[in-house]
Amino acid sequence: MGAVDFEAFVHELADVSGQAILPFFRTALGVEDKSRGAAFDPVTAADRAAEQAMRALIRRNFPGHGVIGEEYDNERPDAEFVWMLDPIDGTKSFIAGMPAWGTLIGLVRNGRPVYGMMHQPFIRERFYGDGDGARYRGPAGERKLGVRACGSLGDALMVTTSPRLMNEADRARFEVVEEHVRMSRYGGDCYAYCMVAAGHVDLVIETNLQDHDIVPLIPIIEGAGGIVTDWSGDPAVGGGRVVVSGDRRVHDAALEMLAKG
Template sequence: MSAVDFEAFVHELADVSGRAILPFFRTALGVEDKTRGAAAFDPVTAADRAAEQAMRSLIRRSFPGHGIRGEEYEDEHLDAEFVWVLDPIDGTKSFIAGMPAWGTLIGLTRHGAPCWGMMHQPFIRERFYGNGEIARYRGPAGERRLMVRPCESLADALLFTTSPLLMGEADRARFVTVEKTVRLSRYGGDCYGYCMVAAGHVDLIIETNLQDHDIVPLIPVIEGAGGIVTDWEGNPATGGGRVVVAGDRRVHEQALETLARG
């Protein structure tokens, strides 16, 4: 199977997931709490489940030997050479609030290494996708290659995080040391912020408590656009956890140094 063929299939997965999700957006859909009140509110909707089921069915039919790692259902064949990593709605809290800052994350790993990824926002009709070597955008504004922007200093950087309230107290204190240094910080966005790094509008993202399905599909997009993704210690971030994403390696290095000092 060639890289071109996988690209076509990634778009096909985006099509079927989008068709499953859109009938639920900005409607009176039911919302469940995955924690059942035992921890911070973690919502899941019928749209999440419908989209993941649609993608899983298509993968099983098209590539029965591939593995699947999803957010809503049991893992399948994680020892396979190729494993699909799915997050049907990243940003469910924005979704249930009617805000468009959410997206479907579709990733593919080969021997555990991310090799394809996409963020699809079907309501806005935007797709950000890449294979680690090149990344592209497709949407109402046309189609173009994605490229990060240069940013020499942390003091010039635009920083995003979903919310500091999602961080533990110690990690939040370390995050604040970076936040005090940057030119501007903004909250929210979930997966959309990562795509803005790839598109050259945001310089830095710092997060904690991510799952692998939150980040694996985004790594080939960011790296394909020229960016870098690691954990807070500079190691690969494929397992999730604490993540630092930057468009410029100079800002990435300064952010890691500042987090370590904090």
């Protein structure tokens, strides 16, 4: 499959997922808590409808490809090409009527992320990349994405979804970094990572991510010139504790502080 054909297909996946989700946004809809007594973990009919639509399109066009998604069982996870789908990353924002959520679509080839997109259908924005480059498409037009230079933690704007999602030990290590940045903001889910790629945010630190939470974002961030690792500086394709930066100097300083925390 050529690059042009592939890009067109990813946009098609974004189209069908958005069509499935938008009828549910800011409307009365049922919310099911799938945590079974742990921290509140909501899922909606919109999640399931969007993932079903994307899976059906993938099966029709690439029946040999695998699919790993948030809502349904894995299909052929050992295939050469495997799609990673998170229909609504930021479900809590979604059910609160806040637009800080998005559909994550990623493709892995032999374990390596090769393409990713974050689609926000309500705002009509798309961030996408292949690791070598990244682009934005939305109401403001279309443009290339690029991280910004940031020389030190003291100059950095840092974002995390919420420190309350971290365990006590990880939260303490995060707070060490937070004390040294210029400004920190909470919220954003997948949007925070795209803001690193767009050059508006310098650092994102998270914990407890699933693979489908981060894999679709890696080709976007790296395509824009950013860095994605776990807290030990290793590849983050498995999720868990993740650090994303637009500048290597900030990344290295954050990793050093997280190690000491």
